[in-house]
Amino acid sequence: MLKMIDFKGIHEGEAGWIVGNGPSLNEMDLTFLNDKVNFCMNRIYLGVEEMGFTPKYYTVEDVFVAEDTPDEINALKYCKFLPKDLDYCLKEDENVCWVDFLRRYDGFPKFSADADEVVYWGSTVTYLAMQLAYYMGCDPIYLIGVDFDYVVPDYADGPDITSREADQNHFHPDYFGPGKRWHHPRLDLVEKAYIESRRFIEGNGRRIYNAGVGGKLTIFERVNYLDVR
Template identity: 35%
Template sequence: MSRFDFLHNRHAGERVVLVANGPSLNRMDLRFLARETTIGLNKIFLGFKRFGFYPRYFVAVNDKVIEQSSRQIMALNCVKFISKHNGHLVPENALTYHLETGNPPARFSHDLEKGVHEGWTVTYVALQIAWYLGFAEVVIIGMDHRFEYTGAPNAANRLEGPDLNHFSPDYFGGGQSWDNPDLAHSEQSYSLARVEYENSNRRIIDATLDGACTVFEKADYRKLFELSK
């Protein structure tokens, strides 16, 4: 029996909030996340104290994110999914799972043990993980889907000054290196994810505040989570 078997459909029929890293998080009241099952992405730990929540699950597959944050990632007290090719930086343990991302079995994987497709965005990886865990509804917040950058998509870049593309100015700021986003390929991935979810009678809802992505069903997070204005 694989370690992944213990995770399969663990949350069948439940809702999860996928917390991306856009600056819109700074304009939201995120205290409601303490009552929700959450999946945090990449450097979300930079906002734990300010946002007042701690994720049940964590996902990071980007080489630069893991290289820059291996110590913080290893210290996280939650279930973590890390790309296998970065396993030397964040070794497997009771809470850490390595994902094969180099040769996925399908464009949208239904089996984490066989690997996942990176889909040009960690959000897509998280959607495959959420599907495997059995969640019937995934609510995405913080996926602003707009970036300021120079150069071509996927090109390596260095960000001088504060990071305006993420919720923290220190995210990639101060001269750290990062990879330019590829929004076109990301949208292709998201479209595939929507089809896969709807084919299994599940939903992906984009509740990002003023998010620019148009692939998923939209909702106001305040109404969705029954928050007072």
């Protein structure tokens, strides 16, 4: 089993690429990620063969994703950072590093500088990835595929949604396809978390950018991924 402390500062001064799962990924040439420190998440494995790259680090924190696709996640050979409270459905193996993931806490949002002690919930798995990238020393941190744009179906009548059709909010139609559960996107909370991540990261002398194509994310300074990859 892997230990978080072994990753502290392991990529100091290296760029870290956080790969969201928005549709904009399909508009990018992602083969360059094979030579980069990259952080992927959730059901990215549905598209990596076609996209032409292999995830280096993988994480998931959404209970629905973990519960609905445990066999797929357990079979992944990537280096996986998994919340300890998901150990009832996700298995330990030589590729797993368990993290102390705090879902409920006062003073939301908080950003952890010490992922070996705690990592905070931020209403999006990308917030977890940001804390991992910071802990490993990545600078700058680039976001791609973080489109900050969702279409919520008319039949959604609560915080939990069970999909009835192909997913149009992610890079693959099966991502949250028919029968898959997902949470109503709380972009108001995500926005607060992203603002805090920028404040914390830049306040500590590092940099974080939106290097994605299109989308509606304006919290981070935009750069062209073709210029910085």
